[in-house]
Amino acid sequence: MVLDLDFHLYMKCFLFMPQIRNLLETLFQNVSSLPKNSLEMIHCALQVLKVNLRTYVLSLNGDSLAMSTHLDRSMLDSLASFIATHNKKDYETLVNTSLSRIADILRSLLEPKSSRRCRMIRLAASSGVLEIQVKWPVIRNKTENDARYERLLMLVQLLCQQHNFRYEFLGAYVRLAYVVIEIPENEDIVSVLRHEFSGCFAQAGFDTWTFPDGETSIPVCSETGTNWNRDEDLAHGPGNGYLRMYDRESASYDDVLSSVRGFVNDERWSS
Secondary structure: OOEOOOHHHHHHHHHHHHHHHHHHHHHHHOOOOOOOOHHHHHHHHHHHHHHHHHHHHHHEOOOOHHHOOHHHHHHHHHHHHHHHHHHOOOOOHHHHHHHHHHHHHHHHHHOOHHHHHHHHHHHHHOEEEEEEEEEEOOEEOOOEEOOHHHHHHHHHHHHHHHHOOEEEEEEEOOEEEEEEEEOOOOOOHHHHHHHHHHHHHHHHOOOOOEOOOEEOOEOEEEEOOOOOOHHHHHHHOOOOEEEEEEEOOOOOHHHHHHHHHHHHOOHHHHO
16 A cells, blocks of 8 residues: 555554444434433534544555455545444434535545445536635645646636536635536536546646546545535645536535535625
């Protein structure tokens, strides 16, 4: 296995995950007898687990667990089974959302690349809204502005104008920038992502970005609605942005736009 991150960071992250799992098991087993804030404690423990999982993902040089060790696989299989058991139960919103996010990360680790590609293409086919989110600006080498991200946003907006796609740019400088796009039902969204959007990424300077694989700095993910915590995702995201696909039946263009606008216009970012 080839590690991109410091080996000691990887080992610390990997060895810590079983401890978090044991803590969560104790909390879930005793949730009815714990104090009223027990669900908050569970949510915090899930957040720690999610951070460690994402650090683990970034430490791997590859898209599937095939490059990992048998020990990794055994531990992750056990963790996936544990999360799946509790993901079926009805806790409060933040706990269920965190369980769902962790299940997605584990699935991306355990799922062969070919299966993941097929799944993402199926999800794209039922999507009607796209959201591109990037940090604004992105600084590399501590002082240099990485202009690829701003170029990407401009190229995507030009693409929307050329194809008459409804879109809107929203952003807060020194924070985040977004482009929300509605893909008409008569358009082949998979083809649009594979060709037009991949072309925008390439022109912007993301030479390895493709659909449905994405790349580490801007991965592709699917959302079934807008009822998820943007603060959490921002705090623990794996790179400098996302391309999100929203299921047509669960979130309209106006729904996504309202969610992004509410987040961008939050008074915390204006202070």
